[in-house]
Amino acid sequence: MSAxxxxxxxxxxYDQKLAETQQLLIRAAAEFSPLTQANSLGAEDTxxxxxxxxxxxxxxxxxLETGMLxxxxxxxxxxxRATSRAPVRxxxxxxxxxxxxxxxxxKDAMYRSVALRKDCCHIRKVEPLQRALEGQRAWITxxxxxxxxxxxxxxxxxxxxxxxxxxxLANWTWGDVWxxxxxxxxxxxxxxxxxxxxxxxxPCTRAISLGEDxxxxxxxxxxxxxxxxxxxxxxNEGVAA
Ligand code: SF4
Numbered sequence: 001m002s003a004x005x006x007x008x009x010x011x012x013x014y015d016q017k018l019a020e021t022q023q024l025l026i027r028a029a030a031e032f033s034p035l036t037q038a039n040s041l042g043a044e045d046t047x048x049x050x051x052x053x054x055x056x057x058x059x060x061x062x063x064l065e066t067g068m069l070x071x072x073x074x075x076x077x078x079x080x081r082a083t084s085r086a087p088v089r090x091x092x093x094x095x096x097x098x099x100x101x102x103x104x105x106x107k108d109a110m111y112r113s114v115a116l117r118k119d120c121c122h123i124r125k126v127e128p129l130q131r132a133l134e135g136q137r138a139w140i141t142x143x144x145x146x147x148x149x150x151x152x153x154x155x156x157x158x159x160x161x162x163x164x165x166x167x168x169l170a171n172w173t174w175g176d177v178w179x180x181x182x183x184x185x186x187x188x189x190x191x192x193x194x195x196x197x198x199x200x201x202x203p204c205t206r207a208i209s210l211g212e213d214x215x216x217x218x219x220x221x222x223x224x225x226x227x228x229x230x231x232x233x234x235x236n237e238g239v240a241a
Contacts, residue, residue: 002193003043003178003188003192004178004182006178007175007177007178008175008179008181010176014176014179017171018176018180021051021168021172022051022055024156024168025051025052025055025168026057028059028138028166029057029058029059032137033058034060035058035059035138035139035140036059036136036139036140037060037061037062037139038062038064038129038132038139038140039062039063039080040200041073041077041189041199042142042189042198042199043177043178043188043192043197044142044143044144044172044177046189047142047180047181047186048140048142048168048169049061049086050180051168052086053084054184056085059086060086060087060088061080061087061088061089062089062090062132063077063080063088064091064124064128064129065077065090065092066092066093066125067092067093067124068124068201068204070191070199070202070205072189076187076188079187080187083187089132091128091132093125093127093128097123098123101119101123108203110204110219111221114222117204117219124201125231133163137163138163138164139163139165139166140166140168141165141166141232143169143170144169144170144172144173144177146214147198147215148214154167155167155170156170156171191207194207195209196208197215197217198214198215198217198218205218206220
């Protein structure tokens with residue numbers, strides 16, 4: 001059974017939410033240039049890139065290629081680069097930082113402590129994110145309130161940081177996301193058909209079982225409270241860390 005068969009159930013406000021999302025993206029592109037979308041190649045981000053392309057908006061897309069992604073993710077990235085109207089920029093971690101960290105702590109360091117896992121995320125995600133956002137007035141993410149308790153208050157437009165962040169799917173349900181994918185025949189990540197609702201780096205992502213939380217397959221060996229990669233965590237300085 002595919003993810004579409006399992007999940008594509010629109011909420012009754014779906015048409016209104018879709019129209020509002022389109023309007024928000026159009027307004028964001030008009031008022032915040034240059035504007036860029038963070039695409040992790042999961043279902044939500046795939047929907048947003050599809051909307052950017054179908055609305056022909058002047059918004060670039062970027063992908064953080066951490067060096068630890070599943071082969072299926074890299075194949076989807078190749079297909080996206082080949083078909084996207086919007087430019088797709090790919091950011092990789094600094095080679096010397098990876099070599100130094102892996103040489104010192106080993107390639108499985110993320111399992112030994114939360115601190116080492118966060119160090120790995122910093123090198124492979126947070127620092128490349130900072131480069132991806134350089135010179136951008138605002139950015140777009142696929143965060144949804146339903147994804148976790150930590151994301152329950154995600155606003156559609158977040159102005160609490162120096163760089164405005166748009167979360168156009170904040171109020172979409174998982175059923176809405178999959179309804180859009182089904183209706184528009186969007187090319188989606190094949191691991192979604194193998195019970196991976198949330199997809200990240202290969203060593204840190206597993207399939208979930210029926211009844212498990214949406215993000216239970218991410219850093220599953222850690223406490224719930226520690227489970228963010230740092231891309232959307234606010235610090236006292238107000239920047240991602
Ligand atoms: Fe490293 Fe895992 Fe973070 Fe990817 S998700 S950067 S492999 S700790």
